[in-house]
Amino acid sequence: MDTKRVTLFSGHYGSGKTNVALNYAIYLKEKGEDVEIYDMDIVNPYFRTLDGKDMLDQHNIPLVVSDYANSNVDVPAMNSGAYRMIHDKSKLAVVDVGGDDRGALALGRFETALKEEGNYDMLLVINKYRFETQTAQDTIEIMNEIEAACGIPFTGIVNDSNLGRETTTKTVLASLDFANEVSKQTGLPIKFTCVERGLYEDLKDKINNLVPIDVIHYGVWC
Amino acid sequence: MAEKILMKGNEALAEAAITAGCRHYFGYPITPQTEVAAYMAKRMPKIGGTFLQAESEVAAINMVLGAAAAGVRSMTSSSSPGISLKSEGISYMAGCEVPALIVNVERGGPGLGGIQPSQSDYFQATKGGGHGDYHLIVLAPASVQEMYSLTIKGFELADNYRVPTMILTDGTIGQMMEPVSLDAVEVKQFDKPWAACGQRGRDHRNIINSLSLSPEELEQWNLNRYARYKVIEEKEQMYEEYMMDDAEICIVAFGIAARVSKNAIVEARKKGLKVGMIRPITLWPFPTKALKAAAEKCKAFISVELSMGQMIDDVKLAIDCKKPVYLCNRTGGVIVSSNEVVAKIEEVSKM
Structure with a gap:
């Protein structure tokens, strides 16, 4: 896909934004771009971009994240470095926005700057198997709430439909109609569909713009 | 089986409560259980239920008491410090013998502690927490699927025995997402002739309180309740056995610690250790x-x-200290690792 200077990933919490954002940042870096990733989640106490620090370090991608992420401090904080996202236009920015309208609220701080620059993609990450977004209608309801909270309209869709470790090729294929329906009703293009790397070979000829992704592994809880 | 969907533990719990017929939720936000309240706030108005964010935990638990006394299924949820605040109300509920569901998505303590997952409210949950002679029925889910099934079970047990029931879980299980099947379940309902919900043709009014005017009367209430506890102890013990057929070492663990232990057992077995x-x-x-x-x-x-x-104390009591019991633990919001459990198994196997 064509790359805008700022790519924002937003959507229902738990739809897979963090993994998608991590992989997208790595993809850009591997293309030779100068990219930083921003964790703008002000809601989740754990399970966040910081958990993918090893993956990011391997690729030398700086992570801008609240000092309090994954700590015991329960405050909705953003790192002051977040302003680099709009001030340093020499770098590409990948932004992991918090889930739902609550999580996206903080992004509103950058609404004016992002619109003035006019070089961003705001991507709606969708998952047909995620509770509360199983239909196009429910997905669009949450999409509208997010847009109202942060003031930034979506420009495209990422189909990340998955059932965690129980995802199969069938799971992914069965999500295509849903994604198309969201696209049809919103008028937004499906920028790409994500699938865990192990399933990529079996699906690459069956789905347009299919992208293999690596998923943060929480082995300890299996 | 219904098609699986991805849910957070806290969401599965909230959805289960609604499936169980709970239409009265009273709470106060605290990490890491806030999704329960957020979900109820969204859902309850759509199904004719009540979501109320109280002015404090103390207020919330007393609202639960009131709703439960009127005979409806009601609940509250919180995390460790919030449960301490609710403990007075929980004791009153035990004294009033009103059934309701109390959820504790534990975080580290004591005091304000932290927001990372913990299991250090075991004593508080199982030995009282509040004052007086009482028990709660305490259920410990180890998966998002069990957050669903045990929440429904919790409402049933509470109503059946007129005992407040607690779901004791931790931040990890509350926050993590897993595929869940929301199977159509038949939820048991119970008659509540004791409920204070109007006279309804009876020849008397039901009065619910926890005050006894004479010591002998209070003693009798306690004896009656403990007779019921004995039935519960006899009939309602639930557990899962894992690779116990030839086991020489028995791990005892619940919730997220049991998940880690399962991994450790698989690893230890590869080394030939019978655990x-x-x-x-x-x-x-x-x-x-x-x-x-x-x-x-x-x-x-x-x-x-x-x-x-x-919990180690209860393990020792259960086996009358017939065999040695060792501890493998982390605390303060740190999750014990599979490697640490394997190391402990190896250490104990050499003793």
């Missing part, structure tokens, strides 16, 4: 029968806990 697990699903009543039986054939026990060692 299995008894996972208490009811923490009260504690699964003493299963542990007693295990004590006959196992040479040692390891209690794996995210606390300084609380």
Whole structure:
């Protein structure tokens, strides 16, 4: 896909934004771009971009994240470095926005700057198997709430439909109609569909713009 | 089986409560259980239920008491410090013998502690927490699927025995997402002729309180309640056995610690160590029968806990200290690792 200077990933919490954002940042870096990733989640106490620090370090991608992420401090904080996202236009920015309208609220701080620059993609990450977004209608309801909270309209869709470790090729294929329906009703293009790397070979000829992704592994809880 | 969907533990719990017929939720936000309240706030108005964010935890638990006394299924949820605040109300509910569901998505303590997952409210949940002679029925889910099934079970047990029931889980299980099947379940309902919901043709008014004017009367209330507890201890012990057939070492762990322990057991078995697990699903009543039986054939026990060692006391009591019981633990919001459990198994196997 064509790359805008700022790519924002937003959507229902738990739809897979963090993994998608991590992989997208790595993809850009591997293309030779100068990219930083921003964790703008002000809601989740754990399970966040910081958990993918090893993956990011391997690729030398700086992570801008609240000092309090994954700590015991329960405050909705953003790192002051977040302003680099709009001030340093020499770098590409990948932004992991918090889930739902609550999580996206903080992004509103950058609404004016992002619109003035006019070089961003705001991507709606969708998952047909995620509770509360199983239909196009429910997905669009949450999409509208997010847009109202942060003031930034979506420009495209990422189909990340998955059932965690129980995802199969069938799971992914069965999500295509849903994604198309969201696209049809919103008028937004499906920028790409994500699938865990192990399933990529079996699906690459069956789905347009299919992208293999690596998923943060929480082995300890299996 | 219904098509699976991805849910957070807290969401599965909230959805289960609605499936169980709970239409009255009273709460106050606290990490890491806030999704329960957020979900109820969104959902309850759509189904004719009540979501109320109280001015404090103390207020919320007393609203639960009031709703439960009127005979409807009601609940509250909180996390460790919030449960301490609710403890007075919980004691009153035990004294009033009103059934309701109390959810504790534990975080580290004592005091304000932290927001990372913990199991250090075991004593508080199983031994009282509030004042007086009472028990709660305490259920400990170890998966998002069990957050669903045990929440429904919790409402049923509470109503059946007129005992407030607690779901004791931790931040990890509350926050993590897993595929869940929301199978159509038949939820048991119970007559509540004791409920204070109007006279309804009866020849008397039902009055619910926890005040007894004479010591003898209070003693009799307590004796009656403990007779019921005895039935619960006899009939309601729940546990899961894992690789216990030939086990020489028995791990005892619940919730997230049991998940880690399962990984550790698989690893230890690759090294030829005969280890299995008894996972208490009811923490009260504690699964003493299963542990007693295990004590006959196992040479040692390891209690794996995210606390300084609380359940270990119940393990020792259950087996009358017939075999040594060792502790493998992390606390303060740190999750014990599979490697740490394997190391403990190896250490104990050499003793």
